[in-house]
Amino acid sequence: MPTTEEIPVVIIGAGAAGLTLATLLDTAKVPCIVLERQDRTYIEGRQRAGVVDARGVRMFERWGLADQLLAGPVAQTIDYRVNGVGRVFEIAGDNGSEGRFCTQQMLVNNLLRELIDMRGGDVRFDVTDVTITDEDGQRPQVRYTREGQVHTIACDHIAGCDADRGVSRASIPASVLTTISHEFGYAWLAVLVEAPVVAHPIMAASDHGFVAQLPRGPQRSRYYLQCPLSDGTQDWPHARIWDEIRLRLNDDTIPDAVVLDCEVVPLRSVVHAPMQHRNIYLAGDAAHLVPPTGAKGMNMALYDVDVLAQALVDAVNSDDGSTLAGYSATVLPRVWKYQEFSAWMTDMMHDGGDPTQNGAFRQMTARARLDELFSSPVAARLHSDFQRGVA
Template sequence: MKTQVVIVGAGPAGLLLAHLLKAEGVDCVVLERQSGPYVLSRIRAGVLEQITVSLMERLGLDARIKAEGLPHDGFNLADGERLIRIDIKALTGKQVMVYGQTELTRDLMDAAGPRGLHLIYEAGDVTLHDVESDAPFVTYTVEGAEQRMDARFIVGCDGFHGPSRQSIPASVARSFERVYPFGWLGILADVPPCNHELIYANHDRFALASQRSPVRSRYYIDVPTTERIEDWSDDRVWDELNIRLGPEAAAHITRGPSIEKSIAPLRSFVFEPMRHGSLLLCGDSAHIVPPTGAKGLNLAASDVHYASEALVAYFRKNDADAVVAYSDKALARVWKAERFSWSLTKLMHRFPDDGPFERRMQVAELDYIASSEAAQRSIAENYVGLPV
């Protein structure tokens, strides 16, 4: 089989890219090692920047986002005694949209068939070949039989553990990583949120009050990486949230049984370059951000925006320079998002090596943010997403 672009990975990044290319008349095939239901079962982020919403609008796939999404004009930083509200609408003129990544993926999947996207699920042993040439190809297996897909370009949207990044030789690769000494224990429950906006809480330990809908809440607490989810009953999580979020938020917490509970490790990771030969990387295959600030999915969307523009320019205008420029353009935004996520993580979490000095610095920074419109504007600009 032959196509113009092979996309490895049918998560939101891969599906979004496939829709954008198809809309511009670029042939593509998406390979996914898991089943469709498995992809939808993954619980992920729920705050969308304007870049992500605008791409769905461009595709005409924003009906459910507009009907069910929750526009947010601000969010809160809590220091144990007060809520410091960051009014992103007043400071930037923009909003973010609370809408689960699972629902966004569902919208993209549901539209794939009617729009003629070629998706191959449960593709095993995906291997990339000749990525440095102008004629790369991918081999994979379906029900035990090996298949081959030839293309002009391959785009890796296959996550941190996928094969795409591994296809770039070590001689040209550079990676930058910070592994954090804690993870986020997340609980999803069908209960009303404790606040109509998100709350990032700086206490003796970190907590986050988030939401997916007016009747579904998502909460997080940070825990040491040695913790086991089996040791955290629902009641223990709720008790901890009541302490960490502070009295104002705790007074409005509604308890309920969890419908999902898990611990996610935190890391900052960037891989360079994001293009090598005929291979482009998008999303988690090239970078990971801690979830503080909700940049992961949105950063993947900006990668897809740049990659789709470059590939369309190549096939419609024979503009090879656009593909060459992809990595530098994407990485410029990646590093700014990494900076924001890292700085917010440092501000709101207690690290094991932190002492009284580091704690005083957090207090001083939060006091400065509370009293400075300039500081709040900087946070707001980064939170809603920097320009693409």
């Protein structure tokens, strides 16, 4: 006969946001259960963009988790190119912890090991049919199916870390949420290849369109090529991909390499507010999306769960719900700062490319903004501060 478990917090989603939140709560002795629809092997191998910024590093240090989860110091650089001519921008920071390095995939794998293998945390993979009941005046319940059995968890708080199309935000009445979105009008062809970044990560504006190469492990990288929203992967055979990469980087010496995966990703920005309703609290992509140009998606999620974790600790351990009540109002100003930076980066790198997109005037003013990063100490410092997450 099905039974109902009881626990203070249920977290839906075992990506960077959900696993970080669960580890923070475990550190503070707040019991929680994490539900994830994929299996552990899939989560461990899933490729996601982003590097933990300086604010995120300080968060893990504050919670006493940096040594377990983050790697050592590394220089953070970007090779900004215009029609093949590159200039290396070094992200300026202070001495000490801000130079610690961790990609999203590295962080997720470290979190899985720390939370499950080292601490015995309760992460339940391969769950389906997750439903949330959160009626006014009643204790929330989360139901799910696993191995053919229906399970019910009664809880006090539900953290929705299940991305853009998950059940958490869908469980909040549409009349409660205001959705603000911006479509950039183009997409990226995201191509995972068996070829490392040989020097610095590349972000390039070209008369033929935007292209980037970013690391995805020691032997792999992901290329991003600007393309029309109407394109599908069938429009990009492997030979065309490599020809276009060489054209946009103005480098005929780049060899073909094995293409492991490709997909078309429309560039858009979205914010759903408020990020909480009754006992459901949204974090990460469940609450907001940014174009990947600014590499802020994961760091926005880490900021969310840092604030949410402390609020849940106050509510569960100290019976103080005041910080939890103010969760959405606390994090949304930072969300909009990250949105502004990501939109600025996206416009600069794409307007500065193919002039048929938005005209020669926008192209040249965007390139002037890029030049400022190398000629103006003020612009360089501001750019560094946003990249580091301290602006």
